[in-house]
Structures are given as C-alpha cells and as structure tokens.
Amino acid sequence: MAFPTKATHQQTRAYNSALVLRALYDFGPISRAGVARLSGLTRTTVGDVVAQLIGDGLAREVGRGPSTGGKAPILLEFVDAARLVIAVDLGEQAFRAAIVDLRGQIRRVVERPVEGVDGDRDWQDLPLGDLLRDRYDVPAELANDSRAAALAIHLFSDPRSPNLVAIKVGRGIGAGVVLNGELFHGDGFGAGEIGHTVVDPDGAECRCGRFGCLETVASSRAILRRAGESARERGDTLLAARLSANDELTIDDVRAAMDDGDEDARRIVVAAGRYLGQAVAGLIGVLDVERIVLHGSVADLGEPWLSAVRDEAARRSLGLLSQQTTIELAPQIGDLVVMGASALLITAELGLTVAR
Amino acid sequence: MAFPTKATHQQTRAYNSALVLRALYDFGPISRAGVARLSGLTRTTVGDVVAQLIGDGLAREVGRGPSTGGKAPILLEFVDAARLVIAVDLGEQAFRAAIVDLRGQIRRVVERPVEGVDGDRDWQDLPLGDLLRDRYDVPAELANDSRAAALAIHLFSDPRSPNLVAIKVGRGIGAGVVLNGELFHGDGFGAGEIGHTVVDPDGAECRCGRFGCLETVASSRAILRRAGESARERGDTLLAARLSANDELTIDDVRAAMDDGDEDARRIVVAAGRYLGQAVAGLIGVLDVERIVLHGSVADLGEPWLSAVRDEAARRSLGLLSQQTTIELAPQIGDLVVMGASALLITAELGLTVAR
Numbered sequence: 001m002a003f004p005t006k007a008t009h010q011q012t013r014a015y016n017s018a019l020v021l022r023a024l025y026d027f028g029p030i031s032r033a034g035v036a037r038l039s040g041l042t043r044t045t046v047g048d049v050v051a052q053l054i055g056d057g058l059a060r061e062v063g064r065g066p067s068t069g070g071k072a073p074i075l076l077e078f079v080d081a082a083r084l085v086i087a088v089d090l091g092e093q094a095f096r097a098a099i100v101d102l103r104g105q106i107r108r109v110v111e112r113p114v115e116g117v118d119g120d121r122d123w124q125d126l127p128l129g130d131l132l133r134d135r136y137d138v139p140a141e142l143a144n145d146s147r148a149a150a151l152a153i154h155l156f157s158d159p160r161s162p163n164l165v166a167i168k169v170g171r172g173i174g175a176g177v178v179l180n181g182e183l184f185h186g187d188g189f190g191a192g193e194i195g196h197t198v199v200d201p202d203g204a205e206c207r208c209g210r211f212g213c214l215e216t217v218a219s220s221r222a223i224l225r226r227a228g229e230s231a232r233e234r235g236d237t238l239l240a241a242r243l244s245a246n247d248e249l250t251i252d253d254v255r256a257a258m259d260d261g262d263e264d265a266r267r268i269v270v271a272a273g274r275y276l277g278q279a280v281a282g283l284i285g286v287l288d289v290e291r292i293v294l295h296g297s298v299a300d301l302g303e304p305w306l307s308a309v310r311d312e313a314a315r316r317s318l319g320l321l322s323q324q325t326t327i328e329l330a331p332q333i334g335d336l337v338v339m340g341a342s343a344l345l346i347t348a349e350l351g352l353t354v355a356r
Numbered sequence: 357m358a359f360p361t362k363a364t365h366q367q368t369r370a371y372n373s374a375l376v377l378r379a380l381y382d383f384g385p386i387s388r389a390g391v392a393r394l395s396g397l398t399r400t401t402v403g404d405v406v407a408q409l410i411g412d413g414l415a416r417e418v419g420r421g422p423s424t425g426g427k428a429p430i431l432l433e434f435v436d437a438a439r440l441v442i443a444v445d446l447g448e449q450a451f452r453a454a455i456v457d458l459r460g461q462i463r464r465v466v467e468r469p470v471e472g473v474d475g476d477r478d479w480q481d482l483p484l485g486d487l488l489r490d491r492y493d494v495p496a497e498l499a500n501d502s503r504a505a506a507l508a509i510h511l512f513s514d515p516r517s518p519n520l521v522a523i524k525v526g527r528g529i530g531a532g533v534v535l536n537g538e539l540f541h542g543d544g545f546g547a548g549e550i551g552h553t554v555v556d557p558d559g560a561e562c563r564c565g566r567f568g569c570l571e572t573v574a575s576s577r578a579i580l581r582r583a584g585e586s587a588r589e590r591g592d593t594l595l596a597a598r599l600s601a602n603d604e605l606t607i608d609d610v611r612a613a614m615d616d617g618d619e620d621a622r623r624i625v626v627a628a629g630r631y632l633g634q635a636v637a638g639l640i641g642v643l644d645v646e647r648i649v650l651h652g653s654v655a656d657l658g659e660p661w662l663s664a665v666r667d668e669a670a671r672r673s674l675g676l677l678s679q680q681t682t683i684e685l686a687p688q689i690g691d692l693v694v695m696g697a698s699a700l701l702i703t704a705e706l707g708l709t710v711a712r
Binding site: 011163186192208282287288290 | 639641
C-alpha cells in the first residue's frame with residue numbers, strides 16, 4: 001500500500017468548496033448565510049467560494065428570500081445544466097447513450113443494437129477509459145451496471161444513509177456497495193459480485209462453469225427456465241398457453257400468469273425471491289447497512305417476489321439487525337444505469353460525495 | 357444524516373502530523389529527510405511536527421545514520437512506551453486487563469474470574485464508555501471482541517491491505533471488518549455479526565432462538581456437541597475414551613483425538629470448517645477483500661480445519677475473486693482482544709489509521 005500524501009491548503013479549499021456545492025445541491029435555493037450555517041464555514045469563505053462557483057457557471061442568484069427583519073437575502077441555487085455528461089450503458093443487446101445533467105435528468109437518448117458486432121479485439125482488459133480520455137481529452141469514468149446504479153440511487157434519490165447496497169436482479173445478479181457515501185470496489189474490484197456465490201451446491205450448472213450459483217436460482221434466466229419446464233410438463237396452465245403463443249417466455253409472461261392466478265408461476269417466483277433473500281441475509285450479517293434496494297427486470301415483478309425476499313432475509317438474519325434494515329424496490333427515478341454512469345463522473349469531478 | 361462540517365487548517369495540521377507519526381511508526385529509525393520523501397511534506401513542516409512530537413515524548417532522536425556524502429543524518433524513532441493504554445477484555449468467564457504500549461506489547465496482565473457476579477444492573481445498554489470517561493477523566497473506547505481483534509491484526513501485523521476481515525471462531529462466531537484502514541461498524545453497529553446468519557434452516561436451535569445459525573454448525577459449541585454425540589454413540593473411539601476420562605470434551609480433546617487418527621473427530625472438524633467456508637464465500641462475494649484472517653479456539657485446530665474452510669470458500673465463490681483472496685490463521689502476535697482494545701484507543705487518539 002502506498003504511503004498517503006500530505007493534506008494541502010488546496011485540498012482544504014477543494015473540500016470546503018465541495019461543502020458549499022453540496023449545500024446548494026441539496027438545500028437550494030438558499031442564502032449565503034444559510035450555507036454558512038449548514039457548513040460551519042465563515043461568511044467570508046462562503047462568499048469567496050460562491051463567487052468562484054458563479055464564475056464557473058455552477059451556481060446562480062435567483063432573487064430574494066423572505067426578510068427576517070433586515071434586508072431580504074439573495075438566494076442561490078445550483079445550476080443543474082452547468083455541465084452535461086455523456087453516459088453510456090454498454091449492454092449485451094444494445095449500447096445506450098444519454099446526455100445527462102448534473103441532477104441526473106436525461107436530456108437525450110440514442111440507442112444502437114449490438115447485433116453481434118464484436119470489434120477488432122476482445123473487450124477483455126480493453127483500457128476503455130484511457131482510450132476515451134486520450135481520444136477526446138475529457139474526464140471518463142467506468143463501472144459495471146450494478147455499481148453505477150447503486151451510485152445513482154445514492155446520489156439522486158433521498159440520501160437517508162451513507163451506506164446502501166443496491167442489487168440488480170436481471171439476467172445476471174450483482175450488487176453495488178456504497179459505504180460512507182462512496183462506491184466500495186474491494187481489493188480486486190469484485191465487491192458486490194454476489195451472483196456467483198454458490199447457494200445450492202447440488203444445483204444447476206451456471207454459465208460461469210460451477211454449480212448452484214445464486215444466478216442459477218434467482219435470476220430472470222432461472223425463473224424463465226423453470227417457468228418453461230413447468231409449462232412443458234403441465235400443458236393446461238396459463239404459462240403453457242403463453243409459451244405456445246410466444247415460443248419463448250418473458251418475465252412479463254410470468255408476471256401476467258401470476259396475476260391471473262397461475263399457482264406454478266407464483267411458486268417459481270416466490271422460490272427465486274427466497275434464494276435472493278438468503279443472499280440478502282448474508283449481506284446484512286456482513287455489513288449491517290440499513291438500506292437494501294432491489295432493481296432490474298426480476299424486481300419489476302413486485303409482489304409476491306418482494307415479500308419472499310424480505311421474509312427469507314428476516315428469517316435468516318439476526319432479528320435485531322434485520323429489523324433496522326429496509327429492503328425495498330428502487331425508487332422510480334429513471335434509467336439507473338445511465339444515470340449511474342453520469343453519477344460516477346459528477347461525484348468524481350465535482351467532489352459531491354465528499355460532503356455526503 | 358448530518359451535514360458535514362468544514363475542513364480547518366487545524367485538521368490539515370492534524371492530518372499531516374499523523375502522517376509524520378505513521379512514517380516514524382512504520383519506517384523508523386528514519387531521518388527527517390526520509391519522512392519528507394515518504395509523506396510529500398516539506399522539510400520545514402516535518403521539522404516543526406517532529407519538534408512537537410519530541411516535545412510530547414512520542415518521538416526521539418537515536419543517533420546518526422550512514423552518510424550519503426554530506427553530514428550523516430540524525431535518525432528518529434517512535435517511542436513505543438510514550439503512552440500506556442489499559443486494555444480490558446470483558447469475557448464471559450473472566451475479565452482480563454493489561455497494560456499495553458503503543459506497539460501492542462503487553463507490559464502486565466491481571467485477570468479476575470467473573471464467578472457469576474452480575475453487578476447492580478443489567479449490562480444491556482450500560483453506557484460503559486461514558487461511565488469510565490466521567491469517573492477517570494481519560495479517553496475510553498469500546499468494541500466487541502471480534503472487532504477489537506480485527507483492528508489489532510490490521511495495526512500490529514504487516515498491513516498489506518487497507519481491507520481485512522478477521523473472523524473469531526470460538527464459542528460464538530463474529531467478524532471484524534476493516535475497510536479503507538478503519539473499522540466498519542454498519543448503520544446499526546452490527547457489521548460482522550455473521551454468527552447468526554442462518555446456513556441450515558432445518559438445523560439445530562441456536563441460543564438466539566432461531567434454527568440453523570452459523571454458530572450451530574461451526575462454533576466450538578457445535579463441534580463439541582457433535583463430538584459428544586459421536587463419543588456416546590460409538591463407545592470404542594478415542595473421543596469416547598477422552599469423554600469418559602474428562603466428563604466433558606474440550607477442543608483440545610477433539611484435536612488430540614484427530615491427531616491420533618480418530619476419523620469421527622476429523623469428520624466433525626471438517627464439516628464445521630466447510631460451514632465456515634460457506635460464510636467466507638459470502639463475505640468474498642460482498643466485499644472482495646484480499647485478506648481474511650481466522651482466529652479463536654476453533655482456528656487453533658489448524659489443519660485439516662483450515663483446508664476445509666479454504667476449499668469450501670473457493671468452491672462457493674467466483675474463481676477469479678477467491679484466487680486473489682488469502683484465508684489464513686491470525687499471526688501469533690499475542691492476545692488479540694486485549695491488543696485490539698489498545699488499538700482502538702491508539703488509532704483514535706493518535707490518528708494512526710488516517711495514514712494507512
């Protein structure tokens with residue numbers, strides 16, 4: 001581990017500047033005096049930093065607030081569109097790019113199907129960030145989808161806690177771990193890779209080559225495989241009717257069958273939720289974070305899946321801890337992966353997490 | 357979450373002072389110029405901080421190093437006994453107190469058996485830290501045994517990584533989680549409480565009231581219960597001979613039987629290790645820390661227990677991650693709980709972790 005380097009006055013100034021920015025971001029419109037009260041900085045320091053932020057286009061004055069006796073104070077707000085970020089989600093089926101403002105609002109989206117294109121070289125070990133920085137001379141940040149989404153939820157939805165685990169449950173399963181307001185990557189950049197932790201050693205073969213990984217029992221692939229088996233075994237169910245109509249089942253088919261009272265569909269969904277709950281119980285035991293958020297195509301199933309996750313997590317973790325922990329669906333704030341990609345840059349470049 | 361407060365010049369100075377202290381602690385004897393090179397601080401700043409540290413008794417000059425051409429430089433070292441810490445391990449059977457220096461060396465130990473004494477009031481919610489601070493007017497820190505031990509291993513043994521999980525496996529099972537050089541407590545102070553995560557829902561009743569917690573299959577209680585059952589079922593084994601000689605089996609009995617070739621003892625120990633490996637696999641998936649350390653009475657069993665933990669952890673976690681992770685017995689550096697209690701104070705009062 002490298003020896004850490006000195007703290008400089010520049011760092012102190014950058015930190016205090018980030019404090020002012022955070023106050024404007026979370027509490028604006030707000031007066032200079034209000035920022036000083038929140039941050040503990042002197043009015044002189046706040047005035048200097050605000051002048052700099054206005055110069056940089058990151059803050060602006062927006063009229064006067066109510067007077068509390070003397071002259072009504074000038075209010076300041078954060079300028080959401082002061083910088084625009086290009087966020088790209090490199091999906092298996094399609095690449096989706098968006099222009100996103102500093103509040104996570106998506107201004108424009110373009111999407112291109114991958115259509116099997118592979119490029120000149122294998123993507124493994126491709127130094128994508130370096131290539132982008134060199135070619136376009138702009139800051140660039142990279143993360144996987146689960147981590148980006150976790151950061152988006154942390155930055156753009158109500159930050160009740162500095163700690164958060166967001167689990168994406170779709171074709172694959174992965175978690176983003178936010179600790180003390182920052183993404184935690186682990187020593188080998190593998191933190192949150194819970195999809196390939198074995199939960200059933202006698203289970204089905206996983207695409208990773210081992211048997212009984214969480215993905216083999218709790219992902220959308222697992223649910224659709226079991227739903228397909230059920231439909232073929234018992235030709236008279238709603239699942240079977242949907243399968244014969246569509247050739248291949250989707251999560252929407254499973255949801256529709258379940259909503260129409262198909263007991264097999266319900267049983268399969270609840271079983272998948274219980275397996276995820278088992279993994280969540282493990283997470284709670286290790287990290288005791290008070291907020292666990294679920295998203296992805298499987299999470300879109302809603303009930304009774306969510307209750308199955310919660311019940312199994314509570315059943316398998318220490319009562320005291322699980323009572324303090326909420327397990328909930330992600331807030332509907334938009335495309336979490338694209339927003340998360342922008343959140344990576346926003347936090348890195350503006351230092352917004354320092355003050356969370 | 358409270359809004360964070362400003363960074364002050366005092367904080368910058370404290371941080372830089374901690375950097376110098378850390379350089380002396382890890383690399384002393386070292387010259388002022390060497391400290392400046394390591395930390396990136398100017399020689400003037402290093403000189404000022406060193407003068408302060410010498411005044412406080414935390415550093416001292418210890419002669420001259422080899423000349424590299426000019427005048428041979430004066431070397432400085434950290435004064436291990438500059439402060440002494442009283443560290444107390446409040447065990448179930450006994451309270452053990454020690455006087456410990458800043459390097460974790462134990463100078464003196466006293467131990468008093470608890471003998472069923474309970475005190476005037478229940479210990480639940482007892483504000484022990486406040487009581488000690490008020491009564492003796494000294495800094496006091498508290499943590500559970502697993503967390504204290506993790507911090508001791510991090511601070512007093514080779515700090516190869518800023519991240520470390522140390523699992524205490526004795527009558528109970530708990531982990532201490534060190535992330536980015538600091539103990540991670542979780543939102544409800546329950547991080548690392550993995551002993552009551554359910555691994556076998558059809559398993560035995562746990563002292564917590566639920567069924568199949570990790571402690572019911574992997575703790576010393578679990579091993580001794582199964583060893584006792586085996587000894588009573590099959591009267592001709594080494595375990596049975598030890599049981600009839602001693603009334604009650606200990607972990608030492610199990611180890612001795614195993615060393616003498618008792619297959620039942622070996623089977624029981626390996627099964628317990630495999631369950632712990634399952635929990636370790638979960639830990640690796642969540643945190644991807646490269647160093648997992650095992651200690652406590654069960655860890656003293658050594659092989660084949662350790663191999664069982666490693667095998668099962670590798671079998672159940674993503675290959676790439678588990679290859680980067682070492683699972684090892686704690687270094688034999690002394691009484692980890694008592695040393696850890698002192699580490700809590702040392703890191704809090706001297707700011708030594710800031711620079712790790």
